[in-house]
Amino acid sequence: MSAGLAIDAALALVLPVLAWAVVATPDLRKAIVLFMALGLVAALAWARLAAPDIALVEAAIGTGVTGALLMSCVPWAESLTPASRRARADLALAGALAVVACLGWAIRALPEAGPGLTPAVLGALEVSGVEHPVTAVLLNYRSYDTLLEIVVLVAAAIGIDAVLPDDDARRRLAPPARSLVGVLSHLLVPGAVLVAGFLVWKGAHAPGGAFQAGAVLAAGGILLLFARRLRPVPFAARALRGALLAGPLLFLGVAVAPLVRGGRLLELPVAWAGVLILAIETVLVVTIAIVLLMFFPARVLASSRAPAATVEDPP
Amino acid sequence: MTALELVAGALLCAGAAFFLAGTVGLLRFPDVYTRLHALTKADNLGLGLIVAGLALDAGSVAEALQLGIIWSLVMVSSSLSCQLVARAARRAGVAPWRRR
Incomplete structure (x- = not known):
């Protein structure tokens, strides 16, 4: 097995596990740190896919600036009532599902x-x-x-x-x-x-x-x-x-x-x-x-x- | 395998050992301050050893110098983020761990 394949396999294993950990972690601060780790691994994946432009943006904006931004929102998120948080989580889930559906449709509609x-x-x-x-x-x-x-x-x-x-x-x-x-x-x-x-x-x-x-x-x-x-x-x-x-x-x-x-x-x-x-x-x-x-x-x-x-x- | 390659390999392995030690410290140490200590100190040394190993293996002096610049940048940024995190923890009232 070549080194490149081993790295790709490790990335493919780590990405979904990290993504699940971000969603499943109840502690907001831990979830944000995991999200930033996910962004860095995703940047590595983009680099492996020969898309260094996207890797740079993912590392700088998707991970760095967004992570700091999310951290600064934690006090606000912690001030929400549990009912409000649950309602927002439902909305976010619906939004995420809609995005996945749209992306899936777009990928199916791509030309051969x-x-x-x-x-x-x-x-x-x-x-x-x-x-x-x-x-x-x-x-x-x-x-x-x-x-x-x-x-x-x-x-x-x-x-x-x-x-x-x-x-x-x-x-x-x-x-x-x-x-x-x-x-x-x-x-x-x-x-x-x-x-x-x-x-x-x-x-x-x-x-x-x-x-x-x-x-x-x-x-x-x-x-x-x-x-x-x-x-x-x-x-x-x-x-x-x-x-x-x-x-x-x-x-x-x-x-x-x-x-x-x-x-x-x-x-x-x-x-x-x-x-x-x-x-x-x-x-x-x-x-x-x-x-x-x-x-x-x-x-x-x-x-x-x-x-x-x-x-x-x-x- | 030349002697140079052997030395480079030994440096890389030593660097990886320090990274492992830093990660064990992050997982096992009791509070944020000691964890920061484990992360920034051990990882900086580990990265230094890995950079030294890679520099020995580098094709040109310019490449080795670039690796050195990367190391110094990571050292400054990790000590800075260590300071910022520790200050934020202190302001938030996180008490340092004491052995009972």
């Missing part, structure tokens, strides 16, 4: 195995401005989808502000930690910025791109928020709104510009496609990172603390 769109995608790679087929699809052939996704993300950020308004929680936040945490986060966050930049640059010819880079950048920001080295920025701040809108506005500008010259919407001039894609992706990184960071406003951070100053930091 064949080359699919691969020859078309690879054939037009020369005029796409990038060398990586996934980036070419996302930012050139089907950039319409990506543009709409970004608008949905910004709408989500507005929704977050409506659900979690930035009230007086900012004043209840602890002062910056005077411990190793600050020093270590100062060591690690520049690395996160560097990796984010690398992922965007790399996206032109290898797996990577704005979503992965944005998630890595947001992870650095979340670290600074939890270490109290960064105060949550209120939604009203001009800089935050500017950063949030920069990505969609630049993307829209590039999308509409060809119309002026009599071209078609989202038509990228071949000579400029590479530069335009890199510019859009770089600005999108900031927008995506800000949206992900907005899930951690002052109130979430404050509620993750024990009430009152019963325990002080050691001097």
Whole structure:
């Protein structure tokens, strides 16, 4: 038995067991940790399936950011009454079954195995401005989808502000930690910025791109928020709104510009496609990172603390 | 099998032993602080040994250096997450375990 087959068999065994453990664990915190472990194993599985783009997104967004987000929801979930929790669990089960049914139907409706769109995608790679087929699809052939996704993300950020308004929680936040945490986060966050930049640059010819880079950048920001080295920025701040809108506005500008010259919407001039894609992706990184960071406003951070100053930091 | 390969194999096995010890500690230690200790200390050393073993086996110096960078990144991030988890536990009022 080859080593690859052994790894695949182990993944195939571990994934369903972990998935069952996530659902069957009554303790919410344990279930979330198991969920994050499931995400990491799923990322490995994606990597084994030769889909490194999806593996990166699964590890960064599906596991990292979603795990931190779920953890910050635990106090709220624990405050629910048992009846309300049961009703929500039933709804979630119904939703999950509906998704499984839809996916099953979609898989059955797939055409028989064949080359699919691969020859078309690879054939037009020369005029796409990038060398990586996934980036070419996302930012050139089907950039319409990506543009709409970004608008949905910004709408989500507005929704977050409506659900979690930035009230007086900012004043209840602890002062910056005077411990190793600050020093270590100062060591690690520049690395996160560097990796984010690398992922965007790399996206032109290898797996990577704005979503992965944005998630890595947001992870650095979340670290600074939890270490109290960064105060949550209120939604009203001009800089935050500017950063949030920069990505969609630049993307829209590039999308509409060809119309002026009599071209078609989202038509990228071949000579400029590479530069335009890199510019859009770089600005999108900031927008995506800000949206992900907005899930951690002052109130979430404050509620993750024990009430009152019963325990002080050691001097 | 050359002497270099033997040394690399020994380092890999030693690293795996430290990972096993860290995992046993995580499962068997009594409270969150001691478990963190087992995880971060033993696993960092285990990863260091595995990285050293793989670096000996690496095709080029650049590859070995990349492995070294990975190790240092994991060390910083694991000590940081260890600090954050321990602080959160302390603030939540988890008392350190004492032998009765």
